[in-house]
Amino acid sequence: MFCFQCQESANNSGCTIKGVCGKPETTAALQDLLVYTLKGIAVYVQRLADLGQRESAHTDFVIESLFSTITNANWDDAWFVARIEDGQYRLDQLDAQWRAAGAVDTGDLPDCATWRGDATHFARKAQIVGILAEPDEDIRSLRELLITGIKGIAAYAKHAGALGYRSAEVDDFFYEGLEATTRSIGMDQLIALVMKAGAVSVTAMALLDNANTSTFGHPEITQVNIGVGQRPGILISGHDLKDIGELLEQSKDAGVDIYTHGEMLPAHYYPAFKKYPHFVGNYGGAWWQQTAEFEAFNGPVLLTTNCLVPLRSQNTYLDRLYTTGAVGYPGAKHIPVASRGGAKDFSAIIAQAKTCAPPRELETGTIVGGFAHNQVLSLADKVLDAVNSRAIERFVVLAGCDGRHSGRSYYTEVAQKLPQSAVILTAGCAKFRYNKLDLGNIGGIPRVLDAGQCNDSYSLVMIALKLKEVLGLADINDLPISYDIAWYEQKAVCVLLALLHLGVKGIRLGPSLPAFLSPNVAKFLVETFDIKTIGTPEEDIDEMMTGM
Template sequence: MDHNMFCFQCEQTAGCSGCTGKAGVCGKTADVAKLQDELTGALIGLARATGGATVTTPDTWPIFIEGLFTTVTNVNFNEKTIRAMLDRVETEKAKLAPGCSACASSCGRSDNYDMNELWNAQEDIRSLKSLILFGVRGMAAYAHHAMVLGYMDDEVNRFFAKALFAVGEDWGMDELLPIVMEVGEKNLKCMALLDQANTETYGTPAPTTVPLTVEKGPFIVITGHDLHDLKLLLEQTEGKGINIYTHGEMLPAHGYPKLKKYAHLKGNFGTAWQNQQKEFANLPAPILFTTNCLMPPKPSYADRVYTTALVSYPEMTHIGGEKDFTPVIKKALELGGYTEDQDFTGINGGHTVTTGFGHGAVLSVADKVIDAVKAGDIRHFFLVGGCDGARPGRSYFTDFVKQTPADTVILTLACGKYRFNDLDLGTIGGLPRIMDIGQCNDAYSAIQIAVALAEAFGCGVNDLPLSMVLSWYEQKAVCILLTLLHLGIKNIRLGPTLPAFLSPNVLNYLVEHFGIAPVTTPEADLKELLK
């Protein structure tokens, strides 16, 4: 392969325009980036081979889901495993369209797509196709979490093929824009499916205070989003004298009754994903990555990194489909953990954080919330959350939350909450002013809460005293944004920068129809949103 790449799917892309050198800002090499493009092109070929999602096998949809998830930022840096995924796509395509590979005709029924056609397309077409592609990549992550729990949705699955087929077609804006909006519609179904899968499997989350102290003795840190992997790890470590600590997007696991029942699920270690290279440097314990966000491990802790499912990095120990975490357990016992309890704090010096304020918990006290609004005790709700990242401008979100008036409530979700989730902002009517709804996919909970409040007050969601101030980093944030737009939610503030893949015309469309605006300063935005 030649040593150049093009990638602009994440918020930290070079110069806010695109990574084009020998490596991306995320750490993936140009060769890995090009293999991911090749995999995407092959998935578009597979979408063509399904003949409008009418020709499938039992393997078709899992391959779409796993293939798309493999290309999400900070998931897979390993050429070997991406090639293996490519082989699976080609094998499946051959089953759906037998004989096509040897056929000399040009019907294109199963041809792979050259992603250079997308990256070099007219900017508005490139922008809309990027929204579709990045959106379904994010949606595939949620579909995967549900799939491992035995939950799938045929309508969601079929849309993966429909969306990828559209990316490969020579269509104009009028044909592509409805597909963009349909990403939001189908992602709502996908998030509802995952919410059902999680709550039926682990129970309805309940508000929980989580300590940031790490107790002495052997322990394992588990990060990512996959609750199924956490459950398996808890089962395999029970009674072995090893404590388990969540990290990053795994924090909301503490709210689920069937996970918190394990006494050795002790607390949360560290903050958001972008701090892992510093936080893991001297950790006397192994780290298990279940999904993104994996950063290239530093030599100081590389021997303690374990991956599973679709996460992969060259030379790191991978726990395969059998999910036998024995190597992780052995490493934890070998390292021994800390000799004394370690009192860690959050970014703002707090010693605990809370989680578990999903729609089940919040709506169970909806009468209190409604009464507080009617009494004037709650003036406004802010949804402040989303992905975190390293860009300095992200301090905006901490400052914004600190400056919110005492008669406002902050709903939060995803790892963006680590900017402020250890703050003690007090309570309103017995409810904490900061409520952690959960992971990024729990935007579904935020939507359910907003819809219920709108019904209670007899108004539309856009008429509620509710403002959304969202941070984004990767593709799951893209599909969530499209879901909010599908629901007609307006005046969202987005930061710390706007996506590089939004062309001026597409951005103008979003501004004109939905009032999307970039964040400015906390002071100016608060003044505007509280008018």
């Protein structure tokens, strides 16, 4: 196997025996072959587009398949086998459609479009179609940067699509980007596609922001309980707000409480969910702490997206673990999509919860969040006064992902050591490194403003653009904002590409640079966008406070 798509990649170069995340070689091979199959689908869709036919019947399949290959999303080999088989069926359909459209087969279809094989051949085929099949390290780097960004875009498009929000720009780019990786194109063309992925990332995040806020209301400042109640609970994690909405509605009279974990914490900020009295709080911390926390929770746990950590052999929660959407785990119960577009059926989870003990208390108190763009802009006068009086000297975007890497204590230290005149803007699970610290406030404005999930980095961009407008600045880089972004998986790459597209320069990216950046591609990003690695908290704080 060879996988280098996340920040935990072995020796920051690539996992070759087993993933540091726990991904076995068999799963890695199936994921590689599934991506290869999706590339074949993209080849046909692009060729049909050349013949004037826009084919979109496979887009949901492509999106969910890409999502399932994201780090910590799906551990179920049976899922990937079924997806590859379904993909081959789709390839047959597309081939017939392409020929019927008048195509002349000159024999130049790539192998990803023409290869067929049954499951007994998948592992062997995967060995020759993986990432290392491209010998040129710079081309390989740019291709994988593109595919990594596309995977992140797919995740956000999936959530928006579930709420009925689609964008042709986003949908078409999956095919454009995937197909481009099947041809011999040069670095300049690949760089242009990577930059386009940044533009599409902005569109995808805007789409999801519109989907979430139009459906569930704008996030509001909210104190979230981190203690527990006396009743049995259901713990829901991941990013899918449609899922939590349906779970809350179906469980409202069941005598059980609903808790969030990890990236689902921001659900508490939405008016549509706050109205449920049994939506009692957030349980635990970031995704990588789940092994102990899911044990202690006692009740059923539902994963709507990554990050799902492989269970220890001695675990007590496999029989109360549920997955849905692109997530899967052998032995866990998977809640399927509803037929005919209705709500998913969460009755089995609710029934099991009633038989369980209440959660064990881990902590007590509250944390505050809900500072998405609409809420922050309603405080604009207060924020501007603080900026003009220099009570706020700097905003530091300390957003992105959390992870197990020991170097991530850097982010806690930065939060603790930043001067009192600095406000932290955050989104994503990176916040769990500091969101329970008492960092105080500036004239009533909390020093940590949590906009929400990683996709709500879009909110932080909206806030920055508004500040730029009211401060009359010509360039987004003239704002008193520094970016110190923590990445872990592929959605963070989508967010990074979005920031680059918007012209943000001087981003610190840590705790390590992606392994999929070759020295030349890393050099390009540093020279073009002034991307920096992290140093010590003290050095970086000094530089950030002086605008470097």
